[in-house]
Amino acid sequence: MNIALYTLKTLSYALTNPYSMLFLFVFGGYLYNQNRKTSLMQKMVVGEQINSPFELTISQIVMGIFGGVIGSLAMSYSGVMFFQNSAIEILFLTSIFLMMVNPRLICFSYSGAILGGLSIINSLLIANGAVGIDIFRFDITSLMTMVAILHFVEGLLVMTDGSRGAIPIFAKMQDKIVGGFALKRYWALPVAIFILLNNNTMVVQGKGVPMPLWWPIIRTTIPQEFLKNAMVALLPFYAVLGYNTVTFSKTKEKKALTSGAYMIGYSVALFLLAQLCSINIVFQVIVVIFAPLAHELMIRYQKFKEEKGEPKYVSDQGMKILYVSQDSKAALMKIESGDSLIEINGEPVENEEDILNKLKEATGDILLKIKKESGKIREMLYSKETKGNTLGVVFVPKFIPKDRMVLKFNNEDFSEVLQKIKNKDKDGEE
Numbered sequence: 563m564n565i566a567l568y569t570l571k572t573l574s575y576a577l578t579n580p581y582s583m584l585f586l587f588v589f590g591g592y593l594y595n596q597n598r599k600t601s602l603m604q605k606m607v608v609g610e611q612i613n614s615p616f617e618l619t620i621s622q623i624v625m626g627i628f629g630g631v632i633g634s635l636a637m638s639y640s641g642v643m644f645f646q647n648s649a650i651e652i653l654f655l656t657s658i659f660l661m662m663v664n665p666r667l668i669c670f671s672y673s674g675a676i677l678g679g680l681s682i683i684n685s686l687l688i689a690n691g692a693v694g695i696d697i698f699r700f701d702i703t704s705l706m707t708m709v710a711i712l713h714f715v716e717g718l719l720v721m722t723d724g725s726r727g728a729i730p731i732f733a734k735m736q737d738k739i740v741g742g743f744a745l746k747r748y749w750a751l752p753v754a755i756f757i758l759l760n761n762n763t764m765v766v767q768g769k770g771v772p773m774p775l776w777w778p779i780i781r782t783t784i785p786q787e788f789l790k791n792a793m794v795a796l797l798p799f800y801a802v803l804g805y806n807t808v809t810f811s812k813t814k815e816k817k818a819l820t821s822g823a824y825m826i827g828y829s830v831a832l833f834l835l836a837q838l839c840s841i842n843i844v845f846q847v848i849v850v851i852f853a854p855l856a857h858e859l860m861i862r863y864q865k866f867k868e869e870k871g872e873p874k875y876v877s878d879q880g881m882k883i884l885y886v887s888q889d890s891k892a893a894l895m896k897i898e899s900g901d902s903l904i905e906i907n908g909e910p911v912e913n914e915e916d917i918l919n920k921l922k923e924a925t926g927d928i929l930l931k932i933k934k935e936s937g938k939i940r941e942m943l944y945s946k947e948t949k950g951n952t953l954g955v956v957f958v959p960k961f962i963p964k965d966r967m968v969l970k971f972n973n974e975d976f977s978e979v980l981q982k983i984k985n986k987d988k989d990g991e992e
Contacts, residue, residue: 565777568796569638569754573631576752576798585800586623589750594619600727600746607730608885608956618727625723626749629803633715634754640711641778642704643756643794649697650755653677653705654801661804668748668804671832671857674709678702678850682843702846703782706836708755709853713829716803719749721822724805728814730885730956735810741875741884741958742810745818751801758784759793781840807864811871813899821864828860875958880904880911880933882958890954895942897932897955904939905931914957 576582597618604612644650653673660667681700728743809817835852838845875884880902886892903911906920907929921928921944928944944953 565638566635569634570631572754572796572798573627573634573752576630576754576800577627579798582752582798582800586750589800589802590619590623593622593748593750596746596748597622597727600729603729604727608887610887610954612887613727621723621726622747622749625719626751626803629715629719629749630751630753630801632718633711633751633801636711636714637708638754638756638796639777640707640780641756641782642708642711642780643758643778643782643784644701644704645699645758646795647697648699650700650705650757651799652697653708654799658802661802665746665804665806666861668802669857670709670712670801670803671853674705675850675854678705678846678853681705682846682850685843701782701784702849703780703836703839706839706849706853707780707833710829710833710836712751712753712801712803713825713832715751716749716805717822717825717829719803719822720747720805720825721819723747723749724818724822725814731808732958733810735873738873738876739959739961740810740873741882741956742808742873743814743817744808745814746806748802748804751803753799753801754796755799756794757797759795781837783840783846809868810873810875811868812874824860824864828856831856874900877902877958877960881914881917881960883955884958885956887954891944892953892955895930895944897942897953898934900935902933903930903957904933905929913960917957 577586594615597613597615600618601611601613601615653670656673656676657668657670660672677698677700680698681702684695684698724745724747725743727747728745731742731744732739733742734740805818805821807817807821812820832849832853835849839849875882881904883892883897883899883901883903886897886899903917905911906917907924908931909920911917911920930942930944932940932942934940
């Protein structure tokens with residue numbers, strides 16, 4: 563009970579400490595700027611704002627705090643700990659630096675492997691009589707266990723919050739226009755980490771508390787004799803987790819669930835493998851190599867599955883619906899993403915212009931024939947009282963006219979795509 567209590571106290575300190583609050587404020591500003599672009603792109607594609615920048619930012623901060631509590635408790639009970647002179651904060655700074663180089667490198671498997679490699683080299687130098695560098699003196703078991711736990715938390719966040727702020731997109735595949743979604747989320751997590759001092763007591767805000775006899779759970783490379791006479795201080799840090807992907811074969815919700823499940827599976831494998839580090843340095847090297855390699859293979863496998871998967875949103879019969887606006891006429895009529903509009907008043911539809919003309923020319927109530935994903939055909943009455951309003955859906959076109967643009971999110975950053983859209987609009991105005 564003491565471990566949980568003092569972990570939560572440390573996290574509360576991380577949320578109220580002026581320096582931590584400054585970091586959260588600055589990072590919140592960065593998130594807001596990114597979410598402003600996301601909201602603008604949603605409006606450009608859908609015709610209306612799906613999520614406000616403020617809503618997206620607040621949800622990321624709140625979910626990040628939630629994830630930080632789970633991750634910190636898991637690390638505290640496991641016994642993840644680092645020496646006082648080892649600069650574990652470098653892990654988080656390295657991750658943020660790698661994110662600036664390439665957003666996908668924000669993952670701790672890469673920064674953890676870098677620090678783990680430096681720590682192993684440092685240990686070898688000391689073993690051969692050279693002078694070591696204390697800041698690179700890490701317990702590899704604790705380091706890789708922490709990376710595993712953070713990935714587990716990331717998997718939970720992706721599954722529960724990864725699809726929020728998704729942007730409907732289009733791409734050309736095999737001479738067909740397919741619809742899909744671009745997903746991009748970041749979370750800032752307050753995390754509490756044990757730092758080893760000099761006797762077997764937990765120190766939190768000046769108070770010493772004896773550690774349980776069963777602690778730590780994990781088998782660290784730290785000698786048991788040292789642990790018996792050690793003191794541990796629970797200190798707060800901030801970690802940043804990120805998720806960035808594109809899907810054309812799944813709904814945005816299913817893609818987030820699938821990606822999150824892969825991350826959790828990876829985290830479990832890394833956690834179990836990290837426990838072998840206490841055997842000898844060979845296993846430490848194996849784990850340090852496994853962390854980024856397995857993560858890269860996981861990403862490439864998902865990409866392969868996505869490329870080989872059957873596109874979900876293709877307008878074959880009628881017009882496939884990619885997105886339905888909340889509280890729109892289509893939503894009230896129970897029209898869903900993945901449905902197809904195949905007829906209006908008994909006449910087949912072939913393109914968006916065809917739909918607009920038929921709705922405009924129709925008099926009285928309008929009969930829509932909708933094909934559900936299951937293949938079931940439903941007829942819905944579009945009341946003449948609402949005929950002047952739009953359905954509130956995004957259709958997947960069968961072709962893209964030359965004056966329109968297909969967004970290729972696979973190889974381009976959101977900011978680059980946004981700039982292209984702005985330039986395209988500017989050229990159109992001229």
